[in-house]
Amino acid sequence: MTGTTVRSTNPAHPDEVVVEVPAAGTDDVAKAAQAARAAQREWRATPPATRAAALGAAGEAVAAAAPELTDLMVREVGKPLGEASGEAARAAAILRYYAQQVLDPDGETYPAPGTTLLMARRVPRGLAGLITPWNFPFAIPLWKAAPALAYGNAVLLKPAPEATACALRLAEILHESLPQDLVAVVPGLAEAGQAVVAEADLVSFTGSVGAGAAVREAAASRGIPAQCEMGGQNPSVVLPDVDVETTAAVLAGAAMGYAGQKCTATSRVIVVDDGDGFAGRFTDALVSAVETLGVGDPADDGVVVGPVITAPSRDAVVAACREAEEAGGRVLTGGVAPDRDGWFVAPSLVDGVPADARVAQEEVFGPFAAVLTARDADRAVELANGVRYGLAAAVFTRDLDVALQVADRLEAGMVRVNSPTSGVDFHAPFGGEKESSYGPREQGKAARDFYTAVRTITIAGGGS
Numbered sequence: 001m002t003g004t005t006v007r008s009t010n011p012a013h014p015d016e017v018v019v020e021v022p023a024a025g026t027d028d029v030a031k032a033a034q035a036a037r038a039a040q041r042e043w044r045a046t047p048p049a050t051r052a053a054a055l056g057a058a059g060e061a062v063a064a065a066a067p068e069l070t071d072l073m074v075r076e077v078g079k080p081l082g083e084a085s086g087e088a089a090r091a092a093a094i095l096r097y098y099a100q101q102v103l104d105p106d107g108e109t110y111p112a113p114g115t116t117l118l119m120a121r122r123v124p125r126g127l128a129g130l131i132t133p134w135n136f137p138f139a140i141p142l143w144k145a146a147p148a149l150a151y152g153n154a155v156l157l158k159p160a161p162e163a164t165a166c167a168l169r170l171a172e173i174l175h176e177s178l179p180q181d182l183v184a185v186v187p188g189l190a191e192a193g194q195a196v197v198a199e200a201d202l203v204s205f206t207g208s209v210g211a212g213a214a215v216r217e218a219a220a221s222r223g224i225p226a227q228c229e230m231g232g233q234n235p236s237v238v239l240p241d242v243d244v245e246t247t248a249a250v251l252a253g254a255a256m257g258y259a260g261q262k263c264t265a266t267s268r269v270i271v272v273d274d275g276d277g278f279a280g281r282f283t284d285a286l287v288s289a290v291e292t293l294g295v296g297d298p299a300d301d302g303v304v305v306g307p308v309i310t311a312p313s314r315d316a317v318v319a320a321c322r323e324a325e326e327a328g329g330r331v332l333t334g335g336v337a338p339d340r341d342g343w344f345v346a347p348s349l350v351d352g353v354p355a356d357a358r359v360a361q362e363e364v365f366g367p368f369a370a371v372l373t374a375r376d377a378d379r380a381v382e383l384a385n386g387v388r389y390g391l392a393a394a395v396f397t398r399d400l401d402v403a404l405q406v407a408d409r410l411e412a413g414m415v416r417v418n419s420p421t422s423g424v425d426f427h428a429p430f431g432g433e434k435e436s437s438y439g440p441r442e443q444g445k446a447a448r449d450f451y452t453a454v455r456t457i458t459i460a461g462g463g464s
């Protein structure tokens with residue numbers, strides 16, 4: 001952002017400006033909020049079948065635009081082609097899914113005397129303020145906006161500056177099917193986000209722990225509901241009975257895919273040793289698997305690891321490797337930024353750091369992971385849980401008993417058995433524990449709890 005503009009550039013070719021637009025000021029946000037509120041009053045009164053059809057049409061429009069949206073994601077946030085195309089398809093699926101939710105039951109009835117009806121009905125809350133990160137520039141705005149709209153709310157979306165073009169294009173597509181002013185995108189930095197919190201009736205945030213804490217506090221001071229999904233330091237526990245090559249390949253992808261820039265990326269691989277060299281063998285296989293990942297221009301087929309989003313993000317990965325060495329660890333692979341155009345950094349694995357080293361405790365939002373060793377499954381669980389985060393965690397083993405015992409003790413909102421920590425199912429509840437998350441779950445049917453209020457209604461006959 002320069003002065004009053006927001007600018008995004010291509011992380012693979014930083015000289016290419018993807019978009020430059022004026023940043024929304026406090027007055028712009030207030031104006032958009034006022035218009036959205038007016039549109040919401042009509043939207044909530046619109047017959048449900050009409051609202052469902054409008055959201056369904058938006059889903060079809062996103063599906064039709066998928067190739068173009070894929071290209072935009074590749075250029076604006078450096079998402080590798082295969083993943084970007086998957087996200088475009090998911091964006092359409094989210095809209096189709098919530099289009100159907102419009103027609104779900106909107107409450108319950110309760111026993112009451114005589115002919116009286118006692119019921120609890122779900123009603124929209126009003127204006128939903130959405131503050132989103134850049135890493136899933138269509139899926140995250142939509143997994144918030146689609147349920148907000150389905151349950152009768154209006155939307156004020158403040159996208160991350162790095163993903164401004166994606167958000168503006170999404171708004172254009174939604175405007176083709178939805179009433180004018182019902183969805184407004186307000187580009188900008190933190191100030192625009194703060195203005196959204198000041199205007200909205202509820203706030204759904206996804207991003208870093210620091211920004212999430214600020215949003216949580218601002219929302220609490222206004223007494224409005226808030227939901228904050230934040231960072232992670234996601235562990236994957238590996239038992240010695242696994243198929244080494246297969247598991248190493250899965251974990252390499254979970255840690256380094258999309259250059260590690262997923263909140264659910266694996267950050268720590270915790271290997272349970274068997275006293276017979278398993279930890280060493282597994283670590284070697286993991287290094288090989290990481291080194292065989294396709295690294296390069298995200299627009300090229302087969303690339304799994306593209307650039308990171310900015311120069312500081314690239315430098316943070318290199319710095320984390322130096323810090324690991326200073327803490328007594330080793331850099332097993334990576335640790336350098338190649339001398340080429342774009343914010344590229346080699347996928348980096350370290351081992352030998354103490355469990356309380358900063359790089360094994362805090363999120364490094366890039367292609368970086370630490371390998372830790374545990375003497376047994378109990379110690380592995382202790383290590384896995386020994387961080388302030390609790391977003392996603394995984395265990396890999398062929399022993400069902402061990403899998404169930406470990407999975408039960410992992411402190412995370414999403415627990416995976418023999419599956420990568422990375423990955424989200426839009427039809428299931430999503431969210432973390434500990435400092436990764438605040439407020440109710442999002443996605444799936446859980447979204448209804450957040451985007452609606454419960455109104456308890458008693459209807460008695462006129463003579464009672």
Ligand code: NAD
Nearest residue numbers: 132133134159160190193194207208211214229230231263
């Ligand atoms: P970020 O926290 O820098 O920004 C997120 C959004 O918040 C942006 O739109 C930003 O402009 C806005 N913002 C920043 N400060 C604010 C404030 N004080 N008030 C209001 N709005 C403010 O995060 P980012 O760099 O865009 O995204 C990366 C982070 O997001 C990582 O920490 C990652 O783990 C996290 N993330 C979490 C999830 C999840 O579901 N848990 C999903 C994706 C990303």
